[in-house]
Structure formats: C-alpha cells, structure tokens
Amino acid sequence: MLPSRSRLRRSADIGRVRQRGRRWPHPLIVLFVDKQLDNESADSRFAFAVGRHIGKAARRNRVKRRLRESVRLVLDQLEPGYDCLIVARPGASTADYEMLEQAVCQLLMRGGVLKRRGGESVSEGSQA
Numbered sequence: 001m002l003p004s005r006s007r008l009r010r011s012a013d014i015g016r017v018r019q020r021g022r023r024w025p026h027p028l029i030v031l032f033v034d035k036q037l038d039n040e041s042a043d044s045r046f047a048f049a050v051g052r053h054i055g056k057a058a059r060r061n062r063v064k065r066r067l068r069e070s071v072r073l074v075l076d077q078l079e080p081g082y083d084c085l086i087v088a089r090p091g092a093s094t095a096d097y098e099m100l101e102q103a104v105c106q107l108l109m110r111g112g113v114l115k116r117r118g119g120e121s122v123s124e125g126s127q128a
Contacts, residue, residue, distance in 0.1 A: 008047035017085045031107040032085040044082040070104040
C-alpha cells in the first residue's frame, strides 16, 4: 500500500491533474502529470482510475493493486512535487504484473517523474 503522503485523495486535485496535466499514453495505461500547486518540495502523489470497462469489481481491484505496487516499488526514485493520475485501459485487465510494472516505469520516465539511476530526472524532450 502507498503511504498516505504519496496518495492523491481530493476529487478536486484529481480533476485538476486530469484537466491541466500533461498526458502520456501507453497501450495498457495513461499517465497524467501536473506540478503540485501548494508545496514544490512535497512528495509526489498518485491516484489510480480503473473504470467499469475493465470488468467487474474483482478485476478492477486486481488492476489497482498491481498499479499501486508498481508505483510503491519506485517511490524512492521519484522526483518530488508532482501529482500523477494513472488511468487503466482495457488491456490492463489481461496484462500480467510485469507488463504493468514496465508500463508504469516507462511512463514515469517519459513524464520526468522517475529519476535516472545517476540521480538526474529524465526531461520530457530528451532521448532515454
């Protein structure tokens, strides 16, 4: 489970990220990223949206658990000060955990939220 400081909870914040944030698509998920308004030095926060098109509740919950765990494993490598929304696409329900984990890491790098191994973040326009 993600620590409470890493969770994006308020509906207004989630709506802001979805409306104003930058969008990076992947066949399994979509990542929306926006800078935090209040505190630039705060931990990055995450929300997960898994709609009914994914399947019944048990399947949706499984996808959410897998996405949360993928993010939890890289929390110490994230840049601070971002609000992120991860939206599952229909292919996420049939994908295995490794595919979802790879998709999350790939999009976090493209979005500049995940730091490189050397410590610097990946900028949006650079080649990774």
